[in-house]
Ligand SMILES: O=P(O)(O)O[C@@H]1[C@@H](OP(=O)(O)O)[C@H](OP(=O)(O)O)[C@H](O)[C@H](OP(=O)(O)O)[C@H]1OP(=O)(O)O
């Protein structure tokens with residue numbers, strides 16, 4: 001970053017989440033990621049620098065180890081001229097969605113992270129000027145808790161995402177319940193994955209975005225965003241999947257394009273990277289807990305048709321979904337089992353506040369921090385050390401439950417056979433691709449009490465309202481007709 005030459009006109013608003021805002025360079029494939037804070041809760045420049053450096057260190061020393069270096073891009077902390085940041089902030093303000101404006105971009109410290117622009121990732125396998133399609137998925141938690149500390153029976157049947165949907169709609173965060181269930185996406189079963197991806201395309205919420213040449217073309221900014229328009233999406237995507245324009249327009253064309261997209265994303269998600277320390281986490285004999293979520297329309301349909309539960313995960317061990325799921329499963333005890341351990345650490349810190357640093361609560365996230373995460377024992381010996389390890393593992397697991405996956409696809413020539421790099425074939429074209437993960441900021445220690453309360457709010461809301469209603473409706477429906485088949489169209 002050539003600080004002296006920073007010009008806000010070369011940067012444009014790219015997107016934001018709850019804690020950071022991203023701007024992209026118009027020509028170069030880089031983004032700047034700034035922290036955001038509620039008004040009047042500003043931090044000192046040193047605190048912000050440390051926070052950003054911690055994010056980079058955590059990516060390098062922990063997430064790269066768990067997920068593999070091909071998937072993780074840590075970036076670096078950069079110092080920018082304050083005038084540039086101020087002007088940039090003014091320039092992009094009107095493009096920010098209203099629902100995100102409760103927090104302000106940090107314009108005082110001058111620090112930000114500089115990262116590769118993953119929506120336009122130019123790796124060795126992408127030719128310079130080819131168009132690039134990028135699909136961003138925030139898959140959320142892909143397993144149902146297996147911990148014996150879980151007290152709500154519902155948590156053993158319905159996944160957190162599906163339960164949370166009902167609370168989100170009730171509180172107005174989103175307009176309607178999504179049919180997406182993370183367990184379908186993480187199943188490794190192609191049919192279930194197709195269903196999950198199609199559901200995301202129907203109701204994207206903040207779980208799916210599509211970019212074309214770095215520009216957002218699909219996905220909602222907030223609950224006020226217009227409904228998904230598949231024909232418009234298909235119009236954007238058609239040149240990628242049917243380059244010789246073999247299809248006319250209309251619903252048939254839309255369906256065909258969406259089907260191709262879903263198939264290509266599935267293949268990218270199942271692709272394996274051979275690098276990285278795969279298997280650093282040995283969480284026992286494969287994934288645990290139920291294979292399906294009872295709230296998933298896919299599973300419900302199979303159940304109603306009297307079909308067997310689909311096969312458990314066929315996720316290849318090297319793929320990013322598999323690795324992400326392994327890290328998510330560092331949440332061995334569930335928040336219900338974890339919370340008393342958090343209280344143990346808290347009590348210790350009240351007595352010995354100076355120990356906070358030694359316990360590495362706020363970093364450094366170094367090799368020693370990583371090594372401690374590998375202790376997967378669940379035998380509580382009553383020590384603070386045990387409690388601390390579980391707390392840190394929980395924070396890492398929560399991070400993996402909230403990260404996003406970027407799949408960048410670029411058409412390559414049919415005759416590019418001399419190039420031995422992996423490509424994904426679709427029916428009329430081929431794609432060079434890359435898969436990356438983003439938003440790997442370690443969840444703060446302080447968020448644990450919030451997690452505990454939110455968990456019980458989600459489950460109680462679901463159990464009291466939805467499940468009660470569901471039961472009543474199901475029994476009436478069964479009386480009227482025994483047929484509750486959900487017709488699953490092939491995608
Ligand atoms: O708790 P969840 O599952 O709702 O996840 C929060 C996300 O909501 P989601 O359900 O994905 O819409 C939430 O996303 P949105 O702001 O809703 O887009 C954040 O990612 C939040 O993380 P953080 O507190 O900013 O570090 C996320 O909080 P964490 O629980 O990951 O800390």
Ligand SMILES: Nc1ncnc2c1ncn2[C@@H]1O[C@H](COP(=O)(O)OP(=O)(O)OP(=O)(O)O)[C@@H](O)[C@H]1O
Nearest residue numbers: 015016017018019020022115116117118119438439
């Ligand atoms: N390296 C990157 N390349 C391209 N786009 C990016 C990159 N990093 C972030 N983005 C975009 O910016 C958006 C917001 O970034 P990010 O998810 O890191 O924000 P956040 O505030 O940390 O999220 P959360 O709400 O989960 O806390 C992402 O959804 C993605 O679209």
